Amino acid sequence: MNRWLLWLPLVLFGLFFGAVAIGLMMPKDNIIESKMVGKKMPEFALPAAIEQRPALTSADLSGGKPTLLNIFASWCVPCIAEAPQLLELQRAGVEINAIASRDTPEDIANFLNRWGNPYTRIGTDTTSKVQLELGSSGVPETFVIDGNGVIVHQHIGDIREEDVAMLIKLLEEAR
Amino acid sequence: MIAETGLIALWLAAALTLLQFALGAIGLRAERDDYYAAIRPVAVAQGVFVTLSFVLLIWLFLRSDMSVKLVAMNSASVKPLLYKFAGTWGNHEGSMLLWVTVMGLAGAFIALFERSLQKRTLVATLAAQAFISLGFYAFLLVSSNPFERLFPVPAEGQGLNPLLQDPGLAFHPPTLYFGYVGLSVAFSFAVGAMITRDVGPAFAKAMRPWVLGAWIFLTLGITAGSYWAYYELGWGGWWFWDPVENASLMPWLAATALLHSVTVLATRDGLRAWTLMLAVVAFSMSMIGTFLVRSGILTSVHAFAVDPERGSFILALLAIYIGGAMALFALRVGTVKEGSRFELVSREGALVANNLLLSVILALVFIGTLYPLLVEAVTGEKLSVGPPYFNLATGPLALLLVAAMAAGPLLRWRRDNPKTLLNRISIPLLVAAASLFALVIFTTSMSILSLLGLALAAGVAVASFAPLWRRNLRRTPLHTYGMVLAHFGVAVALVGMASESSFTEERLVAAKPGDEITVNKWKLQFGAIEPVAGPNWTALEARMTAQYGGGVLHEITPQNRMFAAAQTQTSEAALLTRWNGQLYVVLGDGDSEGRWQVRVWWKPFVPLIWYGGILIALGGLLAMIGRLRRGFQQRKQREFAEAML
Numbered sequence: 091m092n093r094w095l096l097w098l099p100l101v102l103f104g105l106f107f108g109a110v111a112i113g114l115m116m117p118k119d120n121i122i123e124s125k126m127v128g129k130k131m132p133e134f135a136l137p138a139a140i141e142q143r144p145a146l147t148s149a150d151l152s153g154g155k156p157t158l159l160n161i162f163a164s165w166c167v168p169c170i171a172e173a174p175q176l177l178e179l180q181r182a183g184v185e186i187n188a189i190a191s192r193d194t195p196e197d198i199a200n201f202l203n204r205w206g207n208p209y210t211r212i213g214t215d216t217t218s219k220v221q222l223e224l225g226s227s228g229v230p231e232t233f234v235i236d237g238n239g240v241i242v243h244q245h246i247g248d249i250r251e252e253d254v255a256m257l258i259k260l261l262e263e264a265r
Numbered sequence: 266m267i268a269e270t271g272l273i274a275l276w277l278a279a280a281l282t283l284l285q286f287a288l289g290a291i292g293l294r295a296e297r298d299d300y301y302a303a304i305r306p307v308a309v310a311q312g313v314f315v316t317l318s319f320v321l322l323i324w325l326f327l328r329s330d331m332s333v334k335l336v337a338m339n340s341a342s343v344k345p346l347l348y349k350f351a352g353t354w355g356n357h358e359g360s361m362l363l364w365v366t367v368m369g370l371a372g373a374f375i376a377l378f379e380r381s382l383q384k385r386t387l388v389a390t391l392a393a394q395a396f397i398s399l400g401f402y403a404f405l406l407v408s409s410n411p412f413e414r415l416f417p418v419p420a421e422g423q424g425l426n427p428l429l430q431d432p433g434l435a436f437h438p439p440t441l442y443f444g445y446v447g448l449s450v451a452f453s454f455a456v457g458a459m460i461t462r463d464v465g466p467a468f469a470k471a472m473r474p475w476v477l478g479a480w481i482f483l484t485l486g487i488t489a490g491s492y493w494a495y496y497e498l499g500w501g502g503w504w505f506w507d508p509v510e511n512a513s514l515m516p517w518l519a520a521t522a523l524l525h526s527v528t529v530l531a532t533r534d535g536l537r538a539w540t541l542m543l544a545v546v547a548f549s550m551s552m553i554g555t556f557l558v559r560s561g562i563l564t565s566v567h568a569f570a571v572d573p574e575r576g577s578f579i580l581a582l583l584a585i586y587i588g589g590a591m592a593l594f595a596l597r598v599g600t601v602k603e604g605s606r607f608e609l610v611s612r613e614g615a616l617v618a619n620n621l622l623l624s625v626i627l628a629l630v631f632i633g634t635l636y637p638l639l640v641e642a643v644t645g646e647k648l649s650v651g652p653p654y655f656n657l658a659t660g661p662l663a664l665l666l667v668a669a670m671a672a673g674p675l676l677r678w679r680r681d682n683p684k685t686l687l688n689r690i691s692i693p694l695l696v697a698a699a700s701l702f703a704l705v706i707f708t709t710s711m712s713i714l715s716l717l718g719l720a721l722a723a724g725v726a727v728a729s730f731a732p733l734w735r736r737n738l739r740r741t742p743l744h745t746y747g748m749v750l751a752h753f754g755v756a757v758a759l760v761g762m763a764s765e766s767s768f769t770e771e772r773l774v775a776a777k778p779g780d781e782i783t784v785n786k787w788k789l790q791f792g793a794i795e796p797v798a799g800p801n802w803t804a805l806e807a808r809m810t811a812q813y814g815g816g817v818l819h820e821i822t823p824q825n826r827m828f829a830a831a832q833t834q835t836s837e838a839a840l841l842t843r844w845n846g847q848l849y850v851v852l853g854d855g856d857s858e859g860r861w862q863v864r865v866w867w868k869p870f871v872p873l874i875w876y877g878g879i880l881i882a883l884g885g886l887l888a889m890i891g892r893l894r895r896g897f898q899q900r901k902q903r904e905f906a907e908a909m910l
Binding site for chain 2: 096097099106107111112194196
């Protein structure tokens with residue numbers, strides 16, 4: 091056997107050691123940001139989630155006016171927590187569209203009856219396909235979209251009271 | 266005083282370990298017989314003191330002594346006794362102490378009972394064992410003292426992670442630990458043999474029981490862990506290719522390969538360098554596994570006890586032990602004499618095939634587990650590698666491995682005739698072909714992999730008993746029965762896996778009390794939702810009845826549990842086992858209208874996965890008893906012969 095081959099295990103182990111040492115030194119963050127921020131929204135057309143609101147297509151999000159796109163689900167507890175903030179944004183004149191992730195029409199209707207409905211359009215995304223295309227990895231998430239359908243900002247997690255002003259400012263700047 | 270005594274015992278054990286290492290290292294250099302003689306009692310004393318320390322820690326947990334920080338952080342006085350006991354190792358410090366305790370006991374055991382190994386190799390082995398233990402002692406005494414006091418003393422403890430409050434899981438971590446420590450002993454043997462260049466059948470025979478023991482515990486640990494994930498997480502799956510699961514699978518793959526190559530070394534004096542390397546790799550995998558779990562470097566659903574600082578410490582130990590052993594390997598193996606040779610079609614050839622396949626599977630799992638980490642280190646991008654990769658990459662190889670397993674035991678050592686092999690394996694081949702034919706005709710939409718898996722399992726189930734054909738069953742050695750049983754266990758588990766993936770039926774419904782749910786031939790009647798309370802939890806319990814066909818009515822009660830101490834929710838699935846499968850019912854969240862999310866699976870033959878695992882471990886146990894008994898008898902005969910001279 092070639093003598094140098096005997097050193098191969100040690101070399102491989104050295105590579106492993108290097109990789110994990112770098113990994114250990116890197117700051118840990120578990121937030122997965124979308125690669126779509128700063129890019130044009132992917133094309134999609136989702137059917138209406140409930141009867142009372144129209145369906146949602148990507149064309150609806152490039153109508154010249156900055157909007158919010160909220161991804162929510164009736165089975166998601168933080169989505170209940172952010173409901174008052176969404177209503178507050180709606181009262182401030184913000185257009186909010188929504189994608190309901192992995193949900194059923196009855197459950198969505200119940201959820202909105204109970205916690206309020208701030209949405210202009212609601213598309214239903216039963217397989218999370220569009221959600222994944224947007225680069226969203228969970229619910230709730232909210233995207234700020236400018237008038238041309240470009241994603242300006244991604245907010246991960248529920249919208250807290252202190253986030254409202256920031257979102258309004260971003261929407262103003264996107265004009 | 267108990268805590269202080271425990272700490273003193275721990276320090277004493279650490280000092281004795283240092284002495285054990287020094288005696289070995291200096292003794293080997295100076296070739297001093299008196300040093301060789303002293304190392305055995307020192308190793309025994311070390312084992313005694315470290316065990317004392319661990320027993321005292323258990324006592325502190327049983328007494329719920331909240332003045333000890335570790336107890337206060339990980340226990341609660343209202344906890345059932347079993348979990349107070351298990352709480353001892355359900356945390357970082359306690360589990361590290363358990364690790365050194367088992368290592369110390371293993372060292373003491375070798376010192377007391379190992380007689381057939383060359384003296385110098387034994388001393389080198391004990392010194393290597395001490396060197397490994399020293400790192401863990403340093404870890405415990407410097408940065409994770411389990412006996413640290415807490416002041417002021419809290420009135421109540423913080424409780425044990427509720428997911429871990431399960432009888433199966435209470436014993437899952439120590440089972441895996443016994444496996445890891447067994448591999449550390451095999452590693453010490455390999456290092457000892459590399460130092461003295463004494464690699465041969467005697468070394469292999471001394472190492473084999475430890476490899477077998479480690480392998481039995483790893484098999485049981487993985488089986489139990491898989492079953493725990495299956496019923497406690499409430500996702501209905503039995504293996505998720507999660508980094509933590511892979512961390513326990515990789516040492517098992519390496520140990521399985523080692524187990525087979527060590528047999529070649531013991532029986533035929535072949536595969537010397539390869540066996541040494543495998544012993545090093547097997548222990549590396551258990552250390553790497555521990556590192557991956559503890560450091561939190563990989564994101565996992567099982568993320569517990571994560572602490573990057575401890576991760577760095579384990580990584581440093583890893584670099585010293587594994588890096589050192591691999592450097593020693595490169596330096597020394599060139600000078601170890603080559604073992605005896607063999608032909609391709611032979612028992613050795615089949616075992617080499619087994620080793621190569623296992624190694625490739627191991628490499629694939631290793632790469633898949635670490636790939637996200639590598640990519641993040643290089644590009645900063647986050648991704649995860651999931652079941653599609655692992656199933657596709659390892660599935661076909663695993664089937665090949667199982668096929669080799671059917672043929673291997675039917676081959677003769679050193680050289681065999683392919684034609685006679687075909688003759689011997691014709692019945693299993695026919696059985697496999699017939700099952701394949703029947704499956705293709707009678708089932709629809711089975712994946713190729715499951716189809717082949719089931720057919721192969723049928724063939725292997727028959728082939729595994731082939732080594733017993735035309736043999737005098739009373740004179741067949743016990744370890745042969747062990748092999749037969751373990752190989753049959755693989756076939757049984759394979760049936761479970763393939764039928765779970767092909768025949769499972771699932772229903773997800775929002776049901777009100779009074780509703781009926783059907784899946785396959787099962788009829789479930791949703792009776793009511795009621796609150797119930799346990800010793801340290803409250804739960805919402807669904808009262809349901811389940812009926813298979815027109816059969817007996819069974820009560821089932823899936824629960825949604827809330828634990829008081831840690832504010833955590835777990836789901837307790839309700840399981841109903843029949844001979845032909847398992848009904849699996851999970852109660853999800855309720856909505857405002859009184860409907861509850863209920864998920865029901867019917868999984869034909871799924872328990873076979875775990876029965877198979879248990880059979881494999883039992884086979885290992887039989888083999889180990891057989892080997893140990895034979896070694897003992899041979900020693901007695903030798904002593905008798907010597908006495909007669």
